[in-house]
Amino acid sequence: MSLHADALAVLSAWDAPTPDEEALRLEFLEHLRAHDDAMLRQCVPGHLTATTVVLSHDGTRVLLTLHPKAKMWLPMGGHCEITDMSLADVALREAVEESGISDLELLPGPLAVDKHSVWCHPPQSWHLDIEYAAVAPPGARAAISDESLDLRWFPVTDIPEPSDEATRRLAVRGQTALNAGTRALG
Numbered sequence: 001m002s003l004h005a006d007a008l009a010v011l012s013a014w015d016a017p018t019p020d021e022e023a024l025r026l027e028f029l030e031h032l033r034a035h036d037d038a039m040l041r042q043c044v045p046g047h048l049t050a051t052t053v054v055l056s057h058d059g060t061r062v063l064l065t066l067h068p069k070a071k072m073w074l075p076m077g078g079h080c081e082i083t084d085m086s087l088a089d090v091a092l093r094e095a096v097e098e099s100g101i102s103d104l105e106l107l108p109g110p111l112a113v114d115k116h117s118v119w120c121h122p123p124q125s126w127h128l129d130i131e132y133a134a135v136a137p138p139g140a141r142a143a144i145s146d147e148s149l150d151l152r153w154f155p156v157t158d159i160p161e162p163s164d165e166a167t168r169r170l171a172v173r174g175q176t177a178l179n180a181g182t183r184a185l186g
Contacts, residue, residue: 011025040082052076091134
């Protein structure tokens with residue numbers, strides 16, 4: 001299965017938790033149907049990306065990067081690459097690259113979708129973002145990458161400014177998914 005086909009399958013099967021996200025899900029599916037290159041950065045109107053909020057092993061803290069262009073505390077994430085086989089692969093690859101934590105465990109997802117204007121193709125392009133969560137093992141040590149100004153752990157309930165509501169929403173949804181999964185295993 002191609003990355004494009006995977007994105008169609010994932011978004012077709014995903015139950016959006018809010019009416020706004022359902023509208024975005026349908027918009028993303030239409031974009032995929034209209035653009036064979038929708039998964040790649042060169043798709044000028046917009047392209048699908050993957051974001052992953054990294055949680056501590058107990059789900060109480062979230063690892064955020066101070067994004068050099070946005071100048072905001074955000075989760076890990078980025079563009080798809082030609083070698084990626086699935087959205088989950090993109091989400092995990094970006095989280096590992098940007099956190100420096102090689103043994104992250106990706107939770108089942110996606111957990112959210114978001115659309116935001118970006119600087120890829122001036123004057124305007126869109127990231128059609130598919131959002132996941134991953135869990136770091138106990139004692140994980142993050143390492144700042146060249147894609148970040150800073151990298152820090154924050155309480156899920158106390159994400160600093162500047163950040164955005166999408167980051168806060170994803171952190172809470174990740175924490176909820178982790179707690180639900182932990183209870184199911186226990």
